[in-house]
Amino acid sequence: MSCLTWIPGRSWIHRVTPEARLFSALVLMVALTIAEGPWAAMGGGVLAVVLVGLARLPLRLLGHVLIRLNLVLGFMALLLLPALCGSSLVESPAVRPSGNGFSLLGRMVWKGNAMVMLYLALLATMDPMALGLAMRALRLPSRLALLYLLTVRYVDLLHHEWERIRRAMGVRGFRARADRRTFRLYGHALGRLFLRSLERAERIVWAMKCRGFKGHYPLSSRGRWTTDSILFAVGSCLAAVLIFALAWIR
Amino acid sequence: MHIAEGVLSPAVAASGWLASAAGIYWGLRCMEPEAIPRTAMMTAAFFTASLIQVPIGPGHTHLVLSGLAGILLGPATFPSLAVALFLQALLFQFGGLSSLGVNLLIMAVPAVVFGFLFQGGMRRRSGGRGRLWGFAFMAGMGSVWLSALMQAGALLASDPTFRVAGMTLAAIHAVSGPVEGLITAFTVTFLEELRPGLAKRGGIR
Amino acid sequence: MNASFLRFWNLSYAYEEGRAVLREVSGRIERGERIALIGPNGAGKSTLLLLLMGLLKSPTGGLEILGRRCRLEQDFDEVRGRIGLLFQDSDDQLFNPTVWDEMMFGPLNLGWSFSRAEAKAKETLVLFGIENQASRFTHRLSAGEKRLVALASLWVMEPEALLLDEPTAGLDDSARQRVKAIVASFPGSLVVASHDREFLEGVTSRRWNLVAGHLEIE
Ligand SMILES: Nc1ncnc2c1ncn2[C@@H]1O[C@H](COP(=O)(O)OP(=O)(O)OP(=O)(O)O)[C@@H](O)[C@H]1O
Ligand SMILES: [Mg+2]
Numbered sequence: 001m002s003c004l005t006w007i008p009g010r011s012w013i014h015r016v017t018p019e020a021r022l023f024s025a026l027v028l029m030v031a032l033t034i035a036e037g038p039w040a041a042m043g044g045g046v047l048a049v050v051l052v053g054l055a056r057l058p059l060r061l062l063g064h065v066l067i068r069l070n071l072v073l074g075f076m077a078l079l080l081l082p083a084l085c086g087s088s089l090v091e092s093p094a095v096r097p098s099g100n101g102f103s104l105l106g107r108m109v110w111k112g113n114a115m116v117m118l119y120l121a122l123l124a125t126m127d128p129m130a131l132g133l134a135m136r137a138l139r140l141p142s143r144l145a146l147l148y149l150l151t152v153r154y155v156d157l158l159h160h161e162w163e164r165i166r167r168a169m170g171v172r173g174f175r176a177r178a179d180r181r182t183f184r185l186y187g188h189a190l191g192r193l194f195l196r197s198l199e200r201a202e203r204i205v206w207a208m209k210c211r212g213f214k215g216h217y218p219l220s221s222r223g224r225w226t227t228d229s230i231l232f233a234v235g236s237c238l239a240a241v242l243i244f245a246l247a248w249i250r
Numbered sequence: 251m252h253i254a255e256g257v258l259s260p261a262v263a264a265s266g267w268l269a270s271a272a273g274i275y276w277g278l279r280c281m282e283p284e285a286i287p288r289t290a291m292m293t294a295a296f297f298t299a300s301l302i303q304v305p306i307g308p309g310h311t312h313l314v315l316s317g318l319a320g321i322l323l324g325p326a327t328f329p330s331l332a333v334a335l336f337l338q339a340l341l342f343q344f345g346g347l348s349s350l351g352v353n354l355l356i357m358a359v360p361a362v363v364f365g366f367l368f369q370g371g372m373r374r375r376s377g378g379r380g381r382l383w384g385f386a387f388m389a390g391m392g393s394v395w396l397s398a399l400m401q402a403g404a405l406l407a408s409d410p411t412f413r414v415a416g417m418t419l420a421a422i423h424a425v426s427g428p429v430e431g432l433i434t435a436f437t438v439t440f441l442e443e444l445r446p447g448l449a450k451r452g453g454i455r
Numbered sequence: 456m457n458a459s460f461l462r463f464w465n466l467s468y469a470y471e472e473g474r475a476v477l478r479e480v481s482g483r484i485e486r487g488e489r490i491a492l493i494g495p496n497g498a499g500k501s502t503l504l505l506l507l508m509g510l511l512k513s514p515t516g517g518l519e520i521l522g523r524r525c526r527l528e529q530d531f532d533e534v535r536g537r538i539g540l541l542f543q544d545s546d547d548q549l550f551n552p553t554v555w556d557e558m559m560f561g562p563l564n565l566g567w568s569f570s571r572a573e574a575k576a577k578e579t580l581v582l583f584g585i586e587n588q589a590s591r592f593t594h595r596l597s598a599g600e601k602r603l604v605a606l607a608s609l610w611v612m613e614p615e616a617l618l619l620d621e622p623t624a625g626l627d628d629s630a631r632q633r634v635k636a637i638v639a640s641f642p643g644s645l646v647v648a649s650h651d652r653e654f655l656e657g658v659t660s661r662r663w664n665l666v667a668g669h670l671e672i673e
Pocket of ligand 2: 501502620
């Protein structure tokens with residue numbers, strides 16, 4: 001089992017190069033985050049739905065994700081209840097709420113859903129490894145991209161290590177309870193996991209040195225920009241500008 | 251400990267991103283080229299650890315272990331947790347991309363602060379096992395508590411209406427503080443036993 | 456001057472205090488010599504290969520590669536690019552995102568031009584029969600595919616010597632025959648640690664037997 005799941009497919013979005021999709025996701029994310037107001041939110045929502053349609057995301061999966069997100073948001077809403085009812089508990093003359101609780105709630109749910117659909121459609125539709133290569137191609141800090149790529153490369157192996165350590169604990173009749181003994185066992189198991197990860201890292205550095213590594217990481221491929229992907233990136237920039245424009249309508 | 255997508259106000263989310271970018275840059279600058287694989291493996295380990303459910307009271311909690319990250323990674327906690335949070339947002343939709351900046355600050359700043367405090371405490375005197383345990387416990391618990399406070403602060407800064415919400419969430423997270431402290435302390439003493447100096451020096455440097 | 460390719464004397468190693476894996480082992484590898492390194496599980500074959508590359512450091516004895524005494528990390532840095540070490544665990548070796556990156560890593564580190572590295576990488580992929588795998592992500596490969604890519608990533612650097620730790624582990628019959636033919640055609644010095652008798656007989660001509668921490672040279 002891999003913890004690195006993604007949504008494969010043959011949709012039009014899947015054919016856009018990872019660089020263009022990452023670029024678009026970043027641009028649209030910035031626009032959606034910063035632009036305020038009901039019209040901008042509406043525009044963002046429509047855009048997100050269109051992208052989800054273009055990516056032909058499986059509805060079941062989309063439903064699962066959105067339900068989970070809205071449960072979290074619902075919990076936040078529950079905590080907002082006193083404010084929604086205008087309870088005197090939170091009303092104080094010193095702080096004046098920026099809007100009423102309902103508009104806050106509306107923004108939260110609307111933007112949250114739009115944003116999650118956006119990156120499900122654009123980013124979750126590629127292998128997490130391809131996403132790392134796209135970071136490189138877009139000239140994000142190369143060390144950060146490398147850190148991401150190595151993490152993704154080895155995360156499953158470490159997960160397996162953890163399963164093994166855990167099973168070894170289980171064999172010895174271990175039952176998780178909320179007591180000191182349990183926490184000590186968890187501590188030791190985690191310690192073992194960290195030691196494994198450091199040993200692995202040491203051997204990786206050895207393997208690098210054996211292939212002439214002297215402190216500089218070479219780049220062996222460059223990003224590909226096809227006409228389609230350029231169009232896609234330009235299109236998202238236009239969409240972002242549109243969302244900002246909508247934010248001006250009040 | 252994650253603020254979901256859409257909750258933060260634009261200004262707070264954007265400033266969170268800017269401040270985190272500075273933190274990430276600092277962390278990357280502090281890394282030797284050879285420390286990158288080490289940091290990456292630790293990141294993968296922290297990501298794995300964050301999937302673990304630990305029983306607490308009647309329910310479960312997911313481990314954060316930011317204090318441990320601060321102890322073992324130092325400034326590299328910023329890029330490391332940035333990668334881990336990004337993966338969590340991408341794969342499980344925990345947290346989010348727009349709130350990632352703030353979420354990173356909430357977790358990494360206390361981690362780095364308590365990491366330095368831990369190393370400071372270890373330098374002063376070569377105290378025994380108890381001292382090691384105590385400082386690690388403090389780092390584990392303290393960073394989670396400080397994170398809870400910062401989270402409440404971020405929510406409040408976003409919108410004053412979040413007052414009750416922020417305080418409730420902070421209280422909920424505060425409960426897991428002692429658990430985090432205990433597990434951090436046991437992990438650190440275990441590591442020090444098998445690899446003396448690893449935690450005291452700050453694992454990856 | 457007619458120095459051996461590699462000479463080592465009195466190397467010892469213990470991972471844990473009091474449990475020596477290797478006790479004062481000595482030997483030499485001449486140019487073009489082909490050696491089978493055999494011994495039971497846990498005998499210290501992998502450990503010896505790591506010592507020869509200077510990745511583990513022996514507290515005793517010494518090591519000379521191409522007539523040069525190697526003590527410090529810098530001494531080894533200069534010769535490591537000329538010797539290819541195949542790690543027992545392919546996952547240690549395949550840290551790059553794609554098979555293609557894996558092939559380019561070594562040559563670019565050695566300072567080759569991009570076009571030269573590219574040409575050699577393509578040629579090597581064809582030689583190993585994995586040219587259609589170039590764009591695949593290494594962590595999604597099967598164990599046997601990883602083995603082939605790991606070996607190819609060393610081959611592409613045109614090394615003067617190969618130290619192979621279980622090169623045929625996990626390979627199917629046709630891949631094993633292909634690797635055998637490729638390794639047999641290798642002109643440089645060769646040390647193969649393996650439990651695969653047939654493979655060893657096909658590609659090596661001498662035997663080093665590692666038992667109880669001692670190296671018996673036949
Ligand atoms: N990282 C390590 N830490 C502690 N002990 C180790 C480590 N690596 C190897 N050992 C021990 O050293 C001994 C020799 O190991 P080594 O891997 O060199 O054996 P090997 O001959 O290659 O065995 P195999 O045929 O199984 O590959 C074994 O007893 C092993 O348990
Ligand atoms: Mg071995």
